[in-house]
Amino acid sequence: LCMLPSIVMLRTYAEDLESDAFNAEEYVERLAWRLTGPGGGDKIDAVFLNAALEEEISNLQILFDQCQGKIRNLENQCREEEETFCAALEKLVSENEIADGKLKTLNERVNSVAARVVHLGDQLQSVTAPRARAFEAYQLMVHFNEFLSDQPLESETFTDPDKLVEAGEVIYKLHIIAMELPKEKYEAVQTRIAYKYDELEKMLIEEFVRHHHANAKLKMKQIANVLSQFNGYSQAIDAYVEQCQWQSFRGGDIFTDIWNMLQKHDPVINDVFPNPQQVMSKLVLNIYHGKLQGYVRSKLSNASDPELYLSSLYDLFQKNNKLVDKMTSELVCCPEKDFILMLVNTVFSKYLPDYIKIETNYLHDQCKSILQKFYEKNGHVKKSGFSGIQDLKRDLQARLMQDTRTNYSLLSEEVAINILQETKLAFHRCGVLSSANDLSENVRQILDILMQYLCREHLEYAVDLAVNAIQSNENQGVKDFLNILRQTAAISHLLEKQIDDSVSALLKNSSQSTSCLEHAKSLLETIEAKLDKGVDKMLTTIVGHVRFILTTEQKKQEFKPEEDDNNGGEIPLCSNACSMACKYLSQQIAIMNESLDGSNLENTLTELVVRFHRVIVDHIYQFQYNSQGAMLLLCDVSEYRKVVSELNIPIAKKLFVTLHALCNLLIVSSDHLLSACSSNTLEQKGMKNTNDEIMETKSIFEEHSSAFSRWLTSRSERVRSACGRWVIPNFGHCSTATVQLRKCIFTRAIRLIDALLVWSVKWHLIPFLILVGYSLLGGCLFHILEGGPTIPKLTNRSTRPYILRARVHTAADYQKEATLQLWRILGKDVNDTERWQQVQDTWIWYNSKALVPEPAAPCPEFQLPKPPKLELNFWTSVYYAVTVYTTIGYGDIVPRTTGGKIFTMIYCLFGIPLLFYILEELGTMLLKMLHCILRWLKLAFNRPVLHRSDHCLAEVPLSVALLLQIIWLCTSAALFLLWEDEWDYFTSFYFFFISFTTIGLGDVVPKYPSYTLMCSILVLLGLALVSMTVSVVQQKIDLLFQLLMNDIEHEYRKRQVDPGTSKLSFGKRDDMLDELRYLCDGKPLQSRILFKVMGKSKRDLLLQSYVKKASTRNIAVQTVHSKFKSVSCQTPRQTAEPKSKTNRKYKSEMKDSSVNDSEPSVESSVPEAGSSTETGEPKKRYLTKELRCMLYGFGDSKQPFAETVDLLEDIVMEFIKSFTLKSMEVRKTGRITLEDIWYLIRRDPKKYSRVKDLLTMNEELRKARKAFDEAKY
Known part of the structure; x- marks a missing residue:
């Protein structure tokens, strides 16, 4: 019994510890409370507390041991169950593997059996299908035999009412068969079958209607499938449509009734009919052309009341749109949307075209009525304008007198709200009833009506009267104007809100959105300008009245x-x-x-x-x-x-x-005036600083003046002494060494000056120096004219x-x-x-x-930002001169005096032409420098280069010039960021781009005067680069022109030899421009672009060359074979008398070879320059006389000569077609030298290696012949 409480307590502890809500801190708190009592007590028994704690600890130890035992038991149990489960799982896995193998085997057997069954089914179908068709044909023959006999029908198919569907299928087939039979022989059978066909058709329709009433969908579907083959199928559909509409329109809203009916019959139509979409289309068509059209006509019959008419039309059309959206989104067998829109257009086509006319007329009448009622209520007669000063005075007097009695305003917020509400409804109706094409125009008309009546007729009229009614002797005009000003601000806010909500939403994707909104904005700005004028007039009136009071009083x-009046007075x-x-x-x-x-x-x-x-x-x-x-x-x-x-x-x-x-x-007396000016009120510190600055400025000016005088005196003495040493001879005043030294210095100076002049002419630096001097002169003169203190x-x-x-x-x-x-x-x-x-x-x-600061205007005007004005000094004057003759003109520095303006005009007359000339020279100098750099790069990479310095324009690629221009633009923009701290890179880039193109908008200008000289230098160099790029483009166009002329000549010669190999047809004049374009298609992209920008004069020259070649296209041309066989063409060398025996011998040998051999001679195969070809035109020859003599050959064999001539002809034609200045020079002179031939060989040694060998061999022959002649003579 003594252990019973402990057991109970341990059980309680065990339950608490095993619960999920156990908290150790709460457990300790409960334990402390239980041991010490609820209040804790003032005295604590330590012995009792120690014993109690030991007891609790022992209890917890016991519980711990018990828990450990339970944990061990549970772990052993879990381990045993795990072993059992693993064994069972292994057994199941092995069984599963066995089952899987059996399943695969079974699956294979099933597949093989299925294949056999399918094959058997196909065989059975191939056997049964003909039997079924034969049986069906037999049944049709039996039924046809019944119709063929004159006896009544006894077959159950036609006599049993339950087999009506089967009878329908049979009679349909018999009807088709009877229609194909000859009428003369089977007319009676055809008549009998047709009669039975009509009878069964009517019975099927009646049966379909009966089952429809009974809601028997299965029977309806069977009958519909059979009826779909009959001619009266449409009658069944009509009957179904009528039955659907019967007692369906009983509600107050016809659109709701229509939707409920369609939603109810949509699944039935989808299940019953074989073509549900067609049935639904017919149902919708019947509804729109029947009930809905009559309903719309009855609602819109009263056109005398435009408000009711417009609201009814809006409601009907909006509900119809909702119905269409529901049909297209929710119906299963919905008709096509285009078909539904066509039905909608049919119903509302009578009313929509005239909508906007009725809408605008109604708005005009409504707005006019609102304004008229307002003015009649206030007893005001509105006038369109004032005829003169007297009418103005009379109307204003009447207005002022009336104001004293009634105290009303001609501007009403209520009127504005009414007009805005009417137009808001009109905008809503317009958005629904207008088509997509007419929406923007209709919105514009409604907006014009709103702006006319609200802005012009109401706001602007009231503002004009209020501004004109401002008087200088009474307060009423000022009060009225301020009241009008307050009301105008409120109404303008409402108007802008409606425009943003209604107009902007409707014109969101329209092209007229900007024009409509700009028109409304301009009207509001006009009213703001008038209010601004009114404020100015009001303030003028107030200060004028103050001035009147002060003047009169x-x-x-x-x-x-007077002194007598002041005695004793205060x-x-x-x-x-x-x-x-x-x-x-x-x-x-x-x-x-x-x-x-x-x-x-x-x-x-x-x-x-x-x-x-x-x-x-x-x-x-x-x-x-x-x-x-x-x-x-x-x-x-x-x-x-x-x-x-x-x-x-x-x-x-x-x-x-x-x-x-x-x-x-x-x-203050005059003696103390300076001390009074130095008071704190008048900013004593500022006055003192001002005096100090004045004295400092005077001292600096005096120092600079004296320094300038000393410098000018010393320079004059130096010049005078130098002139005396150079001009005056030595009269014994100087030693001989001194005289020789002076002569040496003078000679070296002259040489140095000459070298500088030669170098300047070579690199075109003299024009640049002239431009620098002209800029400094212009800046100096402008600084003198404009730079003085004010x-x-x-x-x-x-x-x-x-x-x-x-x-x-x-x-x-x-x-x-x-x-x-x-x-x-x-x-x-x-x-x-x-x-x-x-x-x-x-x-x-x-x-x-100074005392009038910048006032804050009540209605600020929006103005374009003006460029900041630079402080004028010498360098800013030079900067102004540069902007003048470059025609940039930023506008940050402008002449203020008449002399400065005259100087600017004269400076422009001489500066602009000078700039054009100098920019051309600078561009040429930059081209030469760029050519030298490119030449050095080619030599460094072992590329062939031209040996003539005047070919630099052709050697410079256009892409390099453009790239250099862009690099300079980016570099200038980056340099300018070093001192323009408020700019970003894009602003700097934009400034230099505008400057290089000489646009000079003036929105971005430099603000530091000390860096304007650097800006001028960067801009001038940029303009020189632009000039260089333009020069390169012009030269490229000229070279392209020469190349095209050469191509026309080459194609013409190819067409003479073989017409099939030529690219040009030399046809009619109408096709010649297309021919030239076709000729340019095979060229690089740069050549094609340059051809498009080629001038009209050069194109005309190309067309003239083309026409000239086309005009000779019918002249007979000999073949190449006959040309080589001809020996009649004699050269001057063959007809001339030989001057020596050697030449005579060589002449006879050449004649014998030309007669006996089949190969052509040199002179016959390569005619002289100026000789006529087969076409009658002189053939151009490019080989010089010395080169031909060298190529004639001095040995017995003529084969090296023939090969050399053929290869040289290819070289010359390819060289003439090349896009270089050297080819242009050859075409101009008409001769090509041996040096030019070697130049071509050096450009491409691999290609012309054979020519190189033949030329070397001929040179050796020539040397041997020369040695033989010298030894002989």
């Missing part, structure tokens, strides 16, 4: 009162005019705060403050002041500053604080009107100039009146320049 004596807080002006200005500012907000309010108030400041300044200039008047002026300025400081405009405080400080100078011209009472949105310079420069001018005025010995007048003029100039 301010008296001249207020600022210069200075008021402000003048009466100031009080009235401030009150009026505060009222207008309050109205603006109520009507405007955001940036519009800030920009408008800024502009108002600037103009108000100008009015105050102009008003101050009109008076003379004494000390008391100056104090009153200070009080007025303080009041003005108090009014504008409440606006929280940053520029307002700055303007009026400066004005107050300057007015404070009026109460001195303000001070005139009496000169003012400049403020220009809205004009960008002014910073105030620092003008402040320095004004301080310098005041310092000069105070230093003059003049009276106080004149000094005050000069100070006032200086103040006017400074105020017009």
Whole structure:
């Protein structure tokens, strides 16, 4: 019994430890709580706690031992089960292998049996099929025999009603057989079968309808299969279609009823009929031409109400589109979509063509009615325009008087919303009812109506009246305009939202999208421009009224009162005019705060403050002041500053604080004026820095002037002394060595100058030096004309009107100039009146320049970015000269004075032609340099090169010139990035591309004046490279022209010998251009491109050559055999008298050989230059006399001569066709020398090795003959 709690506790511990939710921390917490109590207790019995813990640990040890025992038992059990399972698995695997082998054997046997069965089936089918056909034929013969006899039909097939389907099949076959029989012999049988055919057809249709009512799909399918062969099958389909529509249209929406009916009968049609798509098409056709067409006609019969008509048409067409989409996507046996669209077009074709006309007429009437009701409600009569000034005044007076009574506005947001809602519905209808071809045009018409009535008739009209109604003496016009401005902004926002939502979505993929949106944008910009004009007029009215108050209320004596009036008087807080002006200005500012907000309010108030400041300044200039008047002026300025400081405009405080400080100078005596100017308010530090800069600039200028004078004096003395040494002889003042030294130096200098001149002429450097000098001269003259400092011209009472949105310079420069001018005025010995007048003029100039910052316009205008203006110095002047004569003209530097403009025009007249000439020379120089580089490369790689220096244009490939141009463009762009830190590489590349093409847009220009010289050099070299590339292209075109002329001659000669080998037909004149194109097809791509860009004059010359050859195509031509047999052609050498015995002997030998041998002689086979060929034209000869004499041969054998002549002819023709300047020179001179022949052999030694051997042998023969003659004589 004592161990019972421990056993229970151990069992509890075991259950807790074996559970999945066991947590060791919770177990320890429970154990501690159980041992120490729930509260923990203030005192802990250590002995008890130790004993309890030992007991718990022993219990846990017992549980651990028990768990270890269980784990061992379970592991042993698992191991035994694993062994058992492995044994069973091995047994199953072996059995599976056995079964698999048996399965394969069985499969092979099944395949063999199946093959035999198939073979047997084929044999049985081959036996039974003829039997079945024979039995079928027998049955047909039996039934035909029944119809042949005059007795009634007794066969069960025709008498049993249950065999109606079988009877139908039999009668169909008998009907076909009877139709093929002769009518004269079997007319009675044919009539009887036809009668039975019609009878069974009607019975089958009735049976089909009956089973349709009974919903017997299987019977319907059997009957439909039989009926599909009968002529009355369409009647069965019609009956089915009628039965489907019976009691199907009972709902309120016909489109829903149609869809429910089609969805219900779609599976039936697919299961019953052999051609379900045809049946479904007939059902849909019957629905559209029946119920649906009548329904649409009844809904759209009332065309007198356009709103109801348009809404009904839109609903019907939209529902029809949804029905079509459902049919095409969900029906199993759906008809073709083109067929359905044709049915839809048939139903709605009467209404869709006139839709847009009805839509636009309805919109016109509706918008006009909305506007008319609005104007009638407000009692306003709208007029299209104003006939004159009197009408304008009368209408404005009536408008103002009416405003005082009713206080209404001619712009209504409600009206705009109504018009936008009508057009929104119209856009929706247009998107559904318009075809794809007419959609863009219909949308444009609706958009035009919207812009006409909302923008022109409502917004623009109200803005025009509001702008014209602004008056300078009342507040109502300003209030109305600000109200119109606020409403216009709200309506414009709604209009833009509708255009983005409706118009842009409909015209997303249309070509007219841009034009429509641009038109709408232009109308909105027109309204914005008028609002801008209204804001300007409103501000002008306000400041004009302020000026009117100050002019009428301010008296001249207020600022210069008499001394008697001042006795015992106190200075008021402000003048009466100031009080009235401030009150009026505060009222207008309050109205603006109520009507405007955001940036519009800030920009408008800024502009108002600037103009108000100008009015105050102009008003101050009109008076003379004494000390008391100056104090009153200070009080007025303080009041003005108090009014504008409440606006929280940053520029307002700055303007009026400066004005107050300057007015404070009026109460300062002339002795303390400089100290007053140096106060903190007038930026003492800036004034001091200005004086220091002025003195520093003066000292630098004096130092440079003295240095220049010393340099000029020393240079003059050197030139004078040099001239004296060169011109004046030695009169004993110098030693002989000195004289010889001078002569040596002078001689070397002359030689050096001559060498430089020769080198410059060779490399075309003189034009480049002329261009450099012309650029420096132009920059110097332009700097003299335009580079002087800007001195303000001070005139009496000169003012400049403020220009809205004009960008002014910073105030620092003008402040320095004004301080310098005041310092000069105070230093003059003049009276106080004149000094005050000069100070006032200086103040006017400074105020017009520095105190008017750039205002923020209420409606900013979008302008193209202008290029930054560079500071003009000598190098920027040179840069300007380069941009002038290169016709680039970035626009960053422009002449300001008349002299500068005249100089620019004269400079262009001489600079542009000079540039063209110099660019050509520079291009030639670059070509020579490139030719030298290519020649060195060819020599380095053992390539053949030309030995003449004038062939460089032909040796330079066009691809190399283009590659050099691109490399220079990329290099220039990369170099410019070294100092243009704000540019990226693409911007630099774009700048040089625009410069090299002399476009000069001016959107990207250099901003650092010190690097403009480098820019000019890079641009000039780039233009020279462009000129070089153009020259290469021209030379390539000329060479192509010569090559084509040669090809025409060559093809003409080939056609004379063998017409089948020629590429040209020399046919009609109409085909000659195609012939030339065909001639160019076999050439490289570069030649084909150059032929397309060849000039018209060169093409005409080619065509003339072609026509000339074609005109002689019918002349008889001898064959090659007859030509070689002919010996009648005598050369001058054969007819001339020999001058020596040797020549006479050689002449007789040549005659004998020409008569006796069958081979042609040299002179007969190769005629002389200028002799006539068989065609009547002189044949061109290229072998010189010396070369022919050398080739005649000095031995007994003539075979080396004949082979040499044939090979040389091939060499010469191939050489003439080559695309080089050397071939052009040979064609021009008509002669080819032995040196040229060796040049060709050196170009291709392998190809012409035989010619080389023969020429060497002939040279040896010639040397032997010469030695023999010398020994003989």
